[in-house]
Amino acid sequence: MKETYQGPLERVNECCWRIPKSYKQGMRVPGLIFSDERLLEAVKKDQAPEQVANVAFLPGIQYASLAMPDIHWGYGFCIGGVCATDPDEGGVISPGGVGYDINCGVRLVRSNLYYQDVKPHLRQLVEELFRQVPTGVGKSGKYRFDKKELKHLLAEGSSYVVGRGLGSPGDLEYTEAGGHLDGADPDAVSDRAQTRGADQCGTLGSGNHFLEVQVVDHVFDEAAAGAMGLEKDMICVMIHSGSRGLGYQVCDDALAMLRQTPEKYGISLPDRQLACAPVNSPEGQKYIAAMRAAANFAWCNRQLLMQQAREVFGTIFGQSWQELQMNLVYDVCHNIAKFEEHEANGKRRRLWVHRKGATRAFPPNHPEIPAAYRKIGQPVIIPGDMGRASWVLAGRQGSMEQTFGTTCHGAGRAMSRTAAIKEAGGRNIAKELEARGVIARAQSRRGLAEEQPKAYKNVDEVVEVVHKAGLSAKVARMRPIGVIKG
Amino acid sequence: MYETFEHTADLGLRVRAPDLDQLFGEAAQALFSTIVDDLATVRPTQKIDVNLKGEDLGYLLFDWLNELLYRFDTEHLLFGKFEVRIENQNLHAAAWGEPFDPSRHSLAHEVKAITYHRLKVEKEKDGWLAEVIVDI
Numbered sequence: 001m002k003e004t005y006q007g008p009l010e011r012v013n014e015c016c017w018r019i020p021k022s023y024k025q026g027m028r029v030p031g032l033i034f035s036d037e038r039l040l041e042a043v044k045k046d047q048a049p050e051q052v053a054n055v056a057f058l059p060g061i062q063y064a065s066l067a068m069p070d071i072h073w074g075y076g077f078c079i080g081g082v083c084a085t086d087p088d089e090g091g092v093i094s095p096g097g098v099g100y101d102i103n104c105g106v107r108l109v110r111s112n113l114y115y116q117d118v119k120p121h122l123r124q125l126v127e128e129l130f131r132q133v134p135t136g137v138g139k140s141g142k143y144r145f146d147k148k149e150l151k152h153l154l155a156e157g158s159s160y161v162v163g164r165g166l167g168s169p170g171d172l173e174y175t176e177a178g179g180h181l182d183g184a185d186p187d188a189v190s191d192r193a194q195t196r197g198a199d200q201c202g203t204l205g206s207g208n209h210f211l212e213v214q215v216v217d218h219v220f221d222e223a224a225a226g227a228m229g230l231e232k233d234m235i236c237v238m239i240h241s242g243s244r245g246l247g248y249q250v251c252d253d254a255l256a257m258l259r260q261t262p263e264k265y266g267i268s269l270p271d272r273q274l275a276c277a278p279v280n281s282p283e284g285q286k287y288i289a290a291m292r293a294a295a296n297f298a299w300c301n302r303q304l305l306m307q308q309a310r311e312v313f314g315t316i317f318g319q320s321w322q323e324l325q326m327n328l329v330y331d332v333c334h335n336i337a338k339f340e341e342h343e344a345n346g347k348r349r350r351l352w353v354h355r356k357g358a359t360r361a362f363p364p365n366h367p368e369i370p371a372a373y374r375k376i377g378q379p380v381i382i383p384g385d386m387g388r389a390s391w392v393l394a395g396r397q398g399s400m401e402q403t404f405g406t407t408c409h410g411a412g413r414a415m416s417r418t419a420a421i422k423e424a425g426g427r428n429i430a431k432e433l434e435a436r437g438v439i440a441r442a443q444s445r446r447g448l449a450e451e452q453p454k455a456y457k458n459v460d461e462v463v464e465v466v467h468k469a470g471l472s473a474k475v476a477r478m479r480p481i482g483v484i485k486g
Numbered sequence: 487m488y489e490t491f492e493h494t495a496d497l498g499l500r501v502r503a504p505d506l507d508q509l510f511g512e513a514a515q516a517l518f519s520t521i522v523d524d525l526a527t528v529r530p531t532q533k534i535d536v537n538l539k540g541e542d543l544g545y546l547l548f549d550w551l552n553e554l555l556y557r558f559d560t561e562h563l564l565f566g567k568f569e570v571r572i573e574n575q576n577l578h579a580a581a582w583g584e585p586f587d588p589s590r591h592s593l594a595h596e597v598k599a600i601t602y603h604r605l606k607v608e609k610e611k612d613g614w615l616a617e618v619i620v621d622i
Contacts, residue, residue, distance in 0.1 A: 073493065075603030075619060100599045100621050137521065137586075137593040195560050206596030207622045245559045248598045248621075252552065255602060259545070273603040416492035417622065446523065446594045486596060 005049040009033070009040070015469035016402075019053050019065075026268065027056040032064040034403070036465050039069055042414060042457065051078040054270045058083060059278070060091025062344040062351060066403050068358050069465040070412030070457065074099075076273030079357035080412060084342065084404045086351050087279035092267070093288055094276035095254040097354030099335040102250060102291055103298035104209075104242030105176070106381040107331035108392065109306055110228070111324050113235040113317065115215045118481070125213065125316050126439045126482040133211055133308045134203040136443030136486035141202035143304055150194055153201070154186040157296035158303045166307045168322075173370050175331040176360060177338070179299040185289035189246070190253050193290075197246025197297060202304030206444070206486025208451060209241045210383070211309060213482035214390060220474040224376040224394050228329050230476050237313075237326070238390055238478070239305050240383050242335065243298035250294040254287040279352055288337075295336060302331060329392070330379035334359045334409035342404050353404045361395035361407035361472040369395075380472050384411045384459030386451065386483045387436055391463050391474065398470025407472040411459035417450040424449035433483070440483040447486060488516035493619050497595070498604075501616045506543070509607070509614040510550055510577065511568040517551050517600075518565055518583075520620060521558065523592040528566035530582030540575035543607040547616055550577055551600045562586040595622050 010018045012032070017040060019031030031052035035043055043049060048071050055077055056065040062084045071080035076096030085091030118125065134141050143166075145153055153160045158172055158179025172178050186194075204211060216234045219225045230236070243250070258275040261283050262268070267276065277283035306328065310321035317324060337354045344351065362369055362378040369378045377394035384390045399405045415423060429448045433440045442448045466472050491498035499516040503509040519525050536553050540546030550570075557563050565583035586593070598621040606617040 075496070075601045075621070100601075137596040192556065196556070207598070249556075252599055259541075271603070272605070273601060275602075417497055418490055418492050444523075444592070444594055 003047055005044045005047060007049060007053065009049065015465055019049060024053050026270070027053060028061050029056050029064050031056055031067070033067040033071060034465055034469055035069045039457065039461060039465065043071055046073040048073045048078040051076070052081065054274060055081060055083050057270055058085060058092050058094060058274065058276060059267055060085040060087065060089045062086055068408040069462045070357070070408045070410055072412045074356065076271055077356045080408065081356045082358045082403055082406045083354045084344070084351040085279065086344070086349055091279050091352060092276035093279050093284045093337060093352055094274060094354060095251050095258070095287055096273050096275060097356050098251070098291060098337050099356050100248045100251045101242035101335055102247035103295035103333045104335040105298065105302065105331060105333040106238060106240045106383050107302050107306060108329040108381045109237040109309070109326050110230055110329050111235045111313070111326045113324060114233045115235065118213070118235050121316055122482055123439055125312070126441055126484065128312050128316060129211060129309060129482070130441040130484045132312050133305060133484060135484055136206050139203055140199040143202045144199065145201060150198060151186040153300050154189060154293040154296055155184055156180060158299040161300045161303050167303050171303060171328045174328040175299060176333055179303065179331070181292040181295050183289060184292035184296050186293050188286050188290035189250060189293045193246050193249035193253060196249045197244055200244035200246065201297065201301050202308065203244060204241050204305060204486060205244055206447060209486060210386065211305065211484045212238045212386065212480045214238055214478035214480050216476050217389065217479040218477045220476060221394070224475045227372055227376050228379055228392065228475065229327060230329065230392065236478055237309050238381065238383060239302055239309070241301055241305060243294045244301060246297050247294040250290045254290065257283060257286070291337065295333065299331070330381060332359050332381050340405065342400070351404065355406055357409045358406045359409045360405055361393070361399040362405050363395050363397040363400055380407055382408060382410060382459060382463060385453040385456040386440060386480050387433055387438060387453030389459055390478045390480070391459065392476045393463065393466070393472035394475050395472050396470050399472060402469070403471055407466045408462050411456040411462055413455060414457045415455040420450045420452060420455035421446065423454060424452055438480050438483060440485070442485040444486065451485065488512055496619050496622050498617060498619045502613055504613045506572045506614055507570045509616050510547060510570040510572060510579070513547060513551060513616050513618065514554055514565065514568045514581065517554060517597065517620065520595050521593060521597055522564055523594045525566050527591050528564045529584050530567045531584045532563065533580055533582050536577065536579045536581065538577040540577060543575060544605045546575060546577055547607050547618065548600055548602065548605060550579065551618065554581060555597055555600060564591060597622060
């Protein structure tokens with residue numbers, strides 16, 4: 001059911017297109033899509049722009065319903081969507097604006113190893129990562145938390161697992177928000193959600209989640225890369241995962257809770273999946289408290305995944321991870337809503353910024369950036385596909401002026417899963433990747449075909465747009481050499 | 487009978503059946519065909535009962551699939567056979583299956599959630615149609 005978008009798209013400049021407020025009755029603000037001429041052709045092929053317009057219906061929305069260049073069709077919100085609401089103007093919180101995988105995100109770990117050190121051991125390294133790091137469906141993690149421990153973990157975030165010796169205090173400093181959101185209430189997380197999450201902390205999951213061994217391929221900004229401890233040919237580990245079943249269930253519970261809420265508060269919505277509640281309502285507050293707890297869970301999950309990877313490197317290279325200097329460069333969320341200070345209509349205000357498949361990209365000197373990065377801007381980690389590249393960017397002032405401090409989050413799919421399977425036509429994707437110098441291990445061959453490089457847009461093109469638009473600047477490009485997936 | 491349809495990042499399930507009981511049973515089969523590569527490998531050694539009150543048929547379908555997904559995610563139970571009775575928008579069902587066994591079952595997708603996006607249960611000329619998009 002491919003449906004092309006037939007509505008208006010007015011060119012604002014070479015990086016931005018507008019859906020005027022007049023397109024649909026009920027839009028409170030215009031839609032703005034960051035893109036370029038080429039990417040825009042793909043954007044028009046599905047209903048993602050329609051979803052950008054629908055989000056503009058949400059009460060209290062400020063400035064514009066925004067979309068990043070990796071925009072694609074989601075449910076309710078598009079993937080790559082950004083929406084900021086003001087609680088003082090009846091602004092809403094929407095679980096659909098965060099997504100099922102609350103605080104899905106990416107972290108990047110550096111090392112003092114270089115490509116030539118790892119190349120001879122690559123197959124062994126990937127096999128061992130695949131053995132040690134739980135991937136795929138129905139896999140339990142190695143770490144068990146009883147009910148009481150899980151509550152602490154949900155309330156405290158990364159510091160809870162680091163406190164139990166699974167990482168170092170430095171890991172917290174280099175995690176967005178310190179790996180912890182205030183106001184998380186474990187009791188707002190249903191028993192069902194806690195049961196779903198109980199054995200999944202420290203598991204990768206499936207779909208587009210991955211753990212990759214990467215090589216720094218090209219450095220674009222020496223000073224920024226230096227501050228992050230990155231240089232050409234260096235080995236890095238990138239981890240992409242989220243809050244697992246716990247987060248999915250929190251979202252699910254919230255959507256069930258909100259089935260009647262829009263009517264109750266007189267909110268008219270063009271799509272059920274946009275369900276929302278005023279921030280200042282019992283329903284809104286309950287979701288926020290649960291969502292924050294799920295975000296804390298996700299940070300613990302990525303922390304434990306990183307720790308397992310560090311241990312595997314330690315085993316293979318016969319040194320501790322500290323000796324290998326496997327320090328966390330940064331960890332970003334790309335499915336989240338956060339209460340942040342921004343300027344809207346000439347006033348500084350606290351807004352609820354929903355980032356659904358979009359990454360925070362605070363500019364240099366922003367107080368929420370760790371001291372080591374204060375001069376260069378917040379590191380932004382952009383995963384690409386498993387054959388081509390991933391990126392590290394740094395936040396720029398343009399993001400505060402145009403996108404509530406936000407940039408893209410990845411390549412964005414170019415093909416649906418069914419189309420990707422058809423395209424693969426039974427080809428051995430693992431073999432093809434190997435011919436490109438990438439060793440890939442996955443639980444599901446089907447999963448590998450659905451996630452093949454061709455299924456994604458070229459991440460370089462997406463990055464080009466956010467760089468040109470001044471949202472975030474290129475720092476370094478990495479290419480994958482080892483991949484494990486669900 | 488069911489087929490999958492395209493949705494960029496996710497997967498749509500389209501089910502047709504002569505009556506509602508079969509429609510809900512086939513929708514459950516479609517869901518588990520998404521999770522496991524070959525549904526024929528799932529043996530009906532365990533039975534669970536599911537009873538749900540519905541507000542409307544769309545939500546009822548959603549809640550039914552959601553309950554099965556929850557059982558899979560928490561108890562690692564795969565289901566392959568279903569008997570469903572819909573009465574006054576309430577559901578009474580039995581599902582048969584067995585625990586996931588990696589030596590015999592090959593899993594295809596992690597379904598994160600059933601979504602409300604374009605959720606549809608409709609009477610057609612000669613039967614019923616359901617559409618649901620699952621988040622992968």
